Amino acid sequence: MSGFRVPRRIVTGHDAAGVSVIVSDDTVPVTRELPEDGVAFHEVWETTGAPATIGAAFDDPTIGDITVPPPTQGTRIRINEFLPGHLDERGLQSPVHRTESIDYGIVLEGEIVLILDDSEVTAHAGDIIVQRGTDHAWANRSDRIARVAFVLVDGEFGDDVLQVLPADIRGDLMRHGPRD
Numbered sequence: 001m002s003g004f005r006v007p008r009r010i011v012t013g014h015d016a017a018g019v020s021v022i023v024s025d026d027t028v029p030v031t032r033e034l035p036e037d038g039v040a041f042h043e044v045w046e047t048t049g050a051p052a053t054i055g056a057a058f059d060d061p062t063i064g065d066i067t068v069p070p071p072t073q074g075t076r077i078r079i080n081e082f083l084p085g086h087l088d089e090r091g092l093q094s095p096v097h098r099t100e101s102i103d104y105g106i107v108l109e110g111e112i113v114l115i116l117d118d119s120e121v122t123a124h125a126g127d128i129i130v131q132r133g134t135d136h137a138w139a140n141r142s143d144r145i146a147r148v149a150f151v152l153v154d155g156e157f158g159d160d161v162l163q164v165l166p167a168d169i170r171g172d173l174m175r176h177g178p179r180d
Contacts, residue, residue: 003145004040006031007079011045013058023058028079030062038086038140039093041066042079044149049073068174069099070152077151082112082140091115094138097174102153105129110146113139133157 006027013023030043043062047053048071070076086093092115105114111124115137122141123129133155140146157165166172 002033002035002040003083004031004033004081005147007042007044009044011058014056024060028062029060030064030066032066036086037093038083040081042081044077044079046071046076047074068097068152069101070154073154075151075153077149079108080138080148080150082110082138082146082148084140084143084145087139087141091141092137092139096135096137098133098135098169098172099152099174100133100157100170101155102133103129103131104151104153105131106149106151108147108149110140110144111142112146112148113141115139133161 009024009026009028010022011024013021015021028042028044031040033040043066046061048061050073052075082093096115105112105123105128107123107125107127107129109125111122113120113122114129114131117135157169162169
């Protein structure tokens with residue numbers, strides 16, 4: 001057993017008469033496990049614009065490639081699981097990366113370390129991290145699994161941030177999926 005637990009996803013919708021109904025109740029359909037890194041990504045939902053379209057049809061927006069940033073003007077929610085014992089020589093479990101997004105990390109279970117350029121902080125179950133386009137990495141340095149729900153919202157760097165970041169920062173952003 002890998003130690004990962006694929007989350008259940010319940011999706012609501014409307015029937016032909018406008019009645020509220022459950023249109024899907026199953027595990028999330030898209031999961032990517034990286035056992036060598038002790039990490040799993042479970043895609044829950046995404047939107048592709050703002051305001052998000054609420055349509056009558058149930059077309060699953062998670063089917064396809066897993067990418068780290070959300071779609072342009074969109075959102076993404078995923079559950080990441082970090083197994084213990086998978087740190088690299090720097091004590092990290094993920095690569096250092098930056099996206100042009102606001103990411104809400106809600107620790108569901110265990111604890112996770114957020115590593116920034118000049119500091120790090122340990123977040124515990126119930127804590128919420130608001131990650132605002134900064135270089136960062138993650139590490140589970142405990143002996144238990146860490147489960148974190150991430151809600152990613154497309155963003156845009158303000159001029160004040162662009163003035164202090166390298167001129168080619170947009171070329172250095174993570175735009176792909178895990179290990180792609």
